[in-house]
Amino acid sequence: MTKFKLRWRQTGAALLAIMLLSANQTVWAKPAQMHIMEGFLPLRWAIFWWAVAIPFWVIGFIQIKKILKEKPEQRLMLGMAGGFVFILSALKIPSVTGSSSHPTGTGLGVMLFGPFVVTILGTIALVFQALLLAHGGISTLGANSVSMAIGGPLVAYYLVWLPLKGRVPAWVSVFTTAFIADLMTYVITSTQLALAFPNPQTGFLGSWLTFAGIFAVTQFPLAIAEGILIVLIFNFLQTNAAPELKELGVEGI
């Protein structure tokens, strides 16, 4: 029994050492989100994902136009909301792997601002990450947008948030929506990488498993941590910002 305890202490010390080491790196760490970097995708895949993204951008833009026509002053509010989605990725949250990570913010954004508006705001956030943080890229903007600003939020909104809202305890629906939005982003990115770089021996599936396996180490804990964070933020907002939530039309959770 004592031997067992001792081992636990050693494991704890080792974990702490890893945490300290990785904490040192976070000083100038990029957001730990999984964006495909500039130039990483071959030309035809870069073009393909741009083509996939464009219809969604158009729908999002038409919706924003409609909002602006009804309330022209919303232009400023949308800008502030976009800044919020972008800044949210600068929040540091503890993650299981030890290093701190950053939420994607689209999970919260989709619950507050609705799906297609988040597509536009998320894409603007991606452009900013590419130009201001050198994270992601312009040639891969289409691909990253499909995973982070389109796929993740839309799936989370239509398949999780709307069906669950009001039927289960609020924390369950909020957590699941944020978790799925993150997880979908990671699954879509792995798929994009595997499609562009299928393994010569094992094909698309083998390549997909390799990519998904490599990135699961960072992305699974991140999705859980973000889920917890957003439940806490939502609790805070419900007690402190009820009028603002009502103004955005977030009700009946």
Place this chain on the structure above:
Amino acid sequence: MLIDRYAYGNRLRHTEPALKAGIALTVLTLCLALDHPWASLWALGWMSLLTVAVARIPARVFGRILFGESTFLALATVGIAVTLTVATPPDATLWRWHVGSLWIFGTAEGLSAALRTVSRALGAVSAMNFLALTTPLVDLLALLRRWHVPGALIDITAMVYRATFLLLDNLHRMRTAQECRLGYVTARNSMHSAALLGGNLFMKTFQQGRRLQYALDARGFDGELRVLPAKYRSNPGLALWGVGGVMAMLGMWRIPV
């Protein structure tokens, strides 16, 4: 926001943004279209030279930003170069490793694909970093307006840019206040602190957005933000550098691999 700081203070700050964007986008497109390791490495060298020697961005800064995404690059490259399978690998492997019933191995083919991807990515990243480090976002937005991107979209993007710095300032102050009061000391506690920060930031966003709206309404805001365009200098020297670099890149493309 290291990049933003340099974008406002470098030797190419007042150069016509269309020229800088033209060079960066041409090199980026060529890196992708030619997909040739020597051409990509040439792009990397040439764009580094333009950024460091012409725009006078410190080499250390450029290097740090260039390799900022090395974690993604390393992990994704491993994903390309390494094969995981339960079947016995073919004879022509560079290395192989048997773990339980699983084979992990790499082939020369996979390695060369990985190297090609790395050089392409680094060439493309250096081209975009040249643009990001020499051109502030406001100039790029003005350029997009000239290229007839819808005004509403540009206004929102400009607002996001402004909001980012307002909120970042708020974020830093709130975080400092939290840290002074033992926020973020344990894992559990830092989750709580981060949530308070995110929630307060949302409320702050709302308040500031509303205040800005009142201020603009009071000045007769009709839904469009109009500002005077900045004046830029033409820079034939840079144009020559750009054309020369692109020609040399096409020359590199002829080299067989």
